[in-house]
Amino acid sequence: MxxxxxxxxxxxxxxxxxxxxGSTLKTDDLLLYASPRSAGTTLPFGGRELTVQATPEGSIDADVILASAGGSISKALAPAWVAGGSVVIDNSSAFRLDPDVPLVVPEVNGAAALRHRGIIANPNCTTAIAAVAVAPLHRAFGVRRMIVSTYQATSGAGQKGIEELLAQTHRVLHDQPAQAEVFAHPIPFNVIPHIDTFGENGYTREEMKVVWETRKILGDDALQISCTAVRIPTLRTHAEAITLELERPATPDEARELLRQAAGVEVRDDPAGKLYPMPLTATGKYDVEVGRIRSSLVFEGGLDLFVAGDQLLKGAALNAVQIAEYLQAQGALRGRVQG
Ligand code: A2P
Structure with missing residues (x-):
């Protein structure tokens, strides 16, 4: 492989x-690609240093390609990768809403991955984290309406987002002006209700991704969703406040019990003991933290909850690898080289 x-x-x-x-994915060989700027640099893997190559224009000699170089690269090159026989697990938004491309969170709709035609899309990070927490509740109680407010880390904008937070914070602490480049405004000591571009309906693309992608992953086009996506000055891990209107009433205890059994979830819910989801505790974790579970004061029988998930892991890298692991476990990833 x-x-x-x-x-x-x-x-x-x-x-x-x-x-x-740390994956169960049986990997015999790992190829690393980036922009020509990075060609020749090395990255550590399994005790060795692997050399990064410039991404070629055409096909890549690999059974599985994990793509995370942005939408335009995926859009331009994925067709050639698929034509070359590779299965592409794409982290960009390029193919997520394509009806021929499964959009997969393995704990929620893993089987959808088996219907791929070469490309499987990894969801938007905010969506993947919410889906892990909401899917078990949707299955048990039927979510009718879902209102999400996000608290998203700077690393959602990639390495350059992290660097902008650190560099600007240093400048502000030294009484120097912070020049915004990656984000629309200075991010230190600020919150910015603006992620991606604004659409005609006043919502951003990031907010609409949560709407469209959650419906596709949960397989429920009737689900009513509204989202406000906000960038905050943390390094890593997205948090989300989620309000759910349910078809069948749920108590917080029922929801907690259900979520304790759910794959990919860690219930962290003891407010008296100061235990609730936070970026500082969820960072580096594979599970999505869920807590502050309480009865909605607005929707009778509904729920309010707070989640925190490492968006570089469950919202991106981990989910992508879990899709490949799922395919391999199902015997759907046998390798291209035929005996
Ligand atoms: P590079 O580091 O050489 O620029 P991030 O989301 O953290 O910004 O990372 C984006 C990734 O996409 C990096 O690995 C980056 O490589 C890679 N990338 C950017 N532009 C291209 C390109 N034109 N071809 C291939 N990879 C690219």
Missing amino acids: RVAIVGATGAVGHELLRVLE
Whole structure:
């Protein structure tokens, strides 16, 4: 099994290497690609240093390609990768809403991955984290309406987002002006209700991704969703406040019990003991933290909850590797080289 990472030098690429090191995915060979700027640099993997190559224009000799170099690269090159026989697990938004491309969170709709035609899309990070927490509740109680407010880390904008937070914070602390480049405004000591571009309906693309992608993953086009996506000055891990109107009433205890059994979830819910989801505790974790579970004061029988999930892991690298692991476990990833 030969695996390739396109975008290996980026924030998600870095996590892909770490997750693959601990993965059950049987990887005989790992190829690393990035922009020509990074060609020749090395990255550690499994005790060795692997050399990064410039991403070629055409096909890549790999069974699985984990792509995380942005939408335009995926859009331009994925068709050639598929034509070359590779299965592409794409972290960009390029194919997520394509009806021929499964959009997969393995704990929620893993089987959809088996219907791929070469490309499987990894959801938007905010969506994947919410889906892990909401899917078990949707199955049990039927979510009718869902209102999400997000608290998203700077690494959602990639390595350059992290660097802008650190550099600007340093400048502000030294009484120097912070020049915004990656974000629309200075991010230190600020919150910015603006992620991606604004659409005609006043919502951003990031907010609409949560709407469209959640419906596709949960397989429920009737689900009513509204989202406000906000960038905050944290390094890593997205948090989300989620309000759910349910078809069948749920008590917080029922929801907690259900979520304790759910794959990919860690219930962290003891407010008296100061235990609730936070970026500082969820960072580096594979599970999505869920807590502050309480009865909605607005929707009778509905729920309010707070989640925190490492968006570079469950929202990106981990989910991508889990899709490949799922395919391999189902015997759907046998390798291209026929005996
Ligand atoms: P590079 O580091 O050489 O620029 P992030 O999301 O953290 O910004 O990372 C983006 C990833 O996509 C990096 O690995 C980056 O490589 C890669 N990338 C950017 N532009 C290209 C390109 N034109 N071809 C291939 N990879 C690219």
